[in-house]
Amino acid sequence: MNRAARATIDTSALRANLNAAKEASGGARIMAVIKANAYGHGIVPAARALSGADAFAVARMEEAAAIREAGMEQVVILLEGVFHAEQIPQAASLDAELVVHSHEQLEMLEQYSGSHRFRVWLKIDTGMNRLGFPPEDAVELERRLAACAGVAGRPRLMTHLASADLQTDPFTTDQIRRFREATAELKGERSIANSAGVLAWPDSHSDWVRPGIMLYGVSPFEGRSGEGLGLRPVMTLASELIAVKTVPAGGRVGYGGVWTASRDTRIGVAAIGYGDGYTRHLGSGTPVLVRGKTATLAGRISMDLITLNLEEIPDARVGDEVILWGTGLPVENLARKAGTIPYELLCGVTQRVAMRLV
Ligand SMILES: Cc1ncc(COP(=O)(O)O)c(C=O)c1O
Structure with missing residues (x-):
């Protein structure tokens, strides 16, 4: 089984958000x-x-x-x-x-x-x-x-x-x-x-x-995060690095070559793409978390893969977890970058993504 893309669902966060809804109501x-x-x-x-x-x-x-x-x-x-x-x-x-x-x-x-x-x-x-x-x-x-x-x-x-x-x-x-x-x-x-x-x-x-969206720890208000409203994010969407390489200065990355390395750059490839619900409307520069640090998308999102600029994370290795959204990386921020609302990103996670309850 190589369903690297996984959505971890924090059931205690669901319960906490339900309590927050009760208190607010x-x-x-x-x-x-x-x-x-x-x-x-x-x-x-x-x-x-x-x-x-x-x-x-x-x-x-x-x-x-x-x-x-x-x-x-x-x-x-x-x-x-x-x-x-x-x-x-x-x-x-x-x-x-x-x-x-x-x-x-x-x-x-x-x-x-x-x-x-x-x-x-x-x-x-x-x-x-x-x-x-x-x-x-x-x-x-x-x-x-x-x-x-x-x-x-x-x-x-x-x-x-x-x-x-x-x-x-x-x-x-x-x-x-x-x-x-x-x-x-x-x-x-x-x-x-x-x-x-x-x-x-x-x-x-x-x-x-x-209440709907607030139960999932997400803010219904543009420009505010769920965490800022006292909610806990429920879903963490993650995958892992399946390749790491150095692209020489001038090398173009991914479909259409829309991102070019300005110097020799370590590029990571993670096993997630729009086929998993990670929308292609997100572009180069979108943050992801690897080893607790921020890497950024470099080039277009493919169906099964994304390419990441790892230059800020020199110790990143194949097998490392890559977090696309969740705690520390609010889905609200990604939705804004993608020109949509967090509801659409969450609902768009596809069947291919393995669900894990914690
Ligand atoms: C009729 C109705 N009530 C409540 C909700 C929950 O809305 P929200 O997720 O913004 O809390 C919805 C969601 O679209 C709805 O259609």
Whole structure:
């Protein structure tokens, strides 16, 4: 086996970040968002480590099934509900709670004649203009849902914040106000906050919060690191040096020869590339850690390999660990360099990367 690329998942950091979310949420219940393979961390191990959450939120039926197949009995919420009526029996057999965001979904529940009673979450669109019903329809739709034979109890109520990561953007205050006004006469429990809401918008906490990225130790705010927010990074992505050579002055390294040695330079080759999820949008000069010191990418990222300028680490040898992100090298910084967000880098770690739990 030569899967040199590995993602080490620190389960104690997951638990610590869950506690941080609880403390920041002022007693709200926690719906831990573990969709997209727990943001690339492995849905089942992440869910096990986060078993202290009050519920799990997923985006796909397969994700709910993975939780049940692993024997976990916690509440699971399908954040986008079912996509087709044929999925309702499966959602029932998984005992999943359903978000209802469209008239199609409402009609599916009105026509459902099975014996299961679903807990449902009515999703109200307070300005994101993605999923959800207009605020002015909330009262009527809540009554229609409550009247469905397949619905258990009063529908719960939710909305999603579009700009909570922008800490001074008044749009979030507007969304919270619209949600409050739309639901003022309704009884169901409420949920508004994502991680940025948990950390920066106390008015969004309500009954349930829905943190995702912060559980993985990562900041939802541009320009701030998770560690600066009191979170612990969960994933360390690493590989190892499989070759070290000296490239003479003037030698070009890698595809396209976009990096040229200005003097004789020790170049290390590590076994990781965009085929593992280490995005090719990172360029020469991107830092990695070898022997606790910083080396930099030299040349383009290939599918399976990267080339590193080792001139600052003369003792680096074949077999040395190369850390791409994690403690000491925040994924937030790499995302900025790659012109993306840390969510995308984490979710993009591919199946080829070996997952190790510690
Ligand atoms: C509906 C919903 N709630 C909560 C979250 C969690 O967001 P975050 O990871 O920013 O905390 C997401 C993630 O995209 C989401 O789609």
